[in-house]
Amino acid sequence: xxxxxxxxxxxxxxxxxxxxxxxxxxxxxxxxxxxxxxxxxxxxxxxxxxxxxxxxxxxxxxxxxxxxxxxxxxxxxxxxxxxxxxxxxxxxxxxxxxxxxxxxxxxxxxxxxxxxxxxxxxxxxxxxxxxxxxxxxxxxxxxxxxxxxxxxxxxxxxxx
Ligand code: THU
Numbered sequence: 001x002x003x004x005x006x007x008x009x010x011x012x013x014x015x016x017x018x019x020x021x022x023x024x025x026x027x028x029x030x031x032x033x034x035x036x037x038x039x040x041x042x043x044x045x046x047x048x049x050x051x052x053x054x055x056x057x058x059x060x061x062x063x064x065x066x067x068x069x070x071x072x073x074x075x076x077x078x079x080x081x082x083x084x085x086x087x088x089x090x091x092x093x094x095x096x097x098x099x100x101x102x103x104x105x106x107x108x109x110x111x112x113x114x115x116x117x118x119x120x121x122x123x124x125x126x127x128x129x130x131x132x133x134x135x136x137x138x139x140x141x142x143x144x145x146x147x148x149x150x151x152x153x154x155x156x157x158x159x160x
Pocket of ligand 1: 063111
């Protein structure tokens with residue numbers, strides 16, 4: 001038996017201001033989208049903005065439902081909309097911003113497992129990395145250079 005270690009590196013930006021101009025623009029789109037989240041049950045608001053290779057930006061936000069599991073996370077609303085509107089266009093980056101009614105979120109919220117899996121499908125399909133930028137309402141921004149970094153050993157179409 002041998003052991004294998006899987007690790008990854010994150011880039012940590014002290015604040016939004018440290019991001020490049022184009023990534024600031026993308027994060028601003030996520031922040032704007034977050035403000036239109038429909039989250040009356042959790043009071044937890046998430047906005048996502050997807051940057052495509054053709055420079056289009058597609059946004060999404062969480063959409064909750066009285067029947068809780070019928071709702072959908074911001075990341076999937078955004079990435080499915082990108083897939084629906086621009087099929088086959090490479091996705092470069094996804095910016096995500098979260099906030100809560102309870103308190104000011106000064107740390108990023110990481111995407112849930114289902115959203116990681118959904119984003120991973122697009123990364124595998126396009127065979128190029130999808131970057132993630134994660135932010136709360138204020139504070140640090142984390143950058144993962146590939147969704148596979150935060151979904152190691154993922155299930156994908158190669159198994160089928
Ligand atoms: N949520 C997202 O939109 N993205 C995530 O990655 C985590 C959770 C939403 C779902 C639900 O509307 C609320 O946040 C609380 O879970």
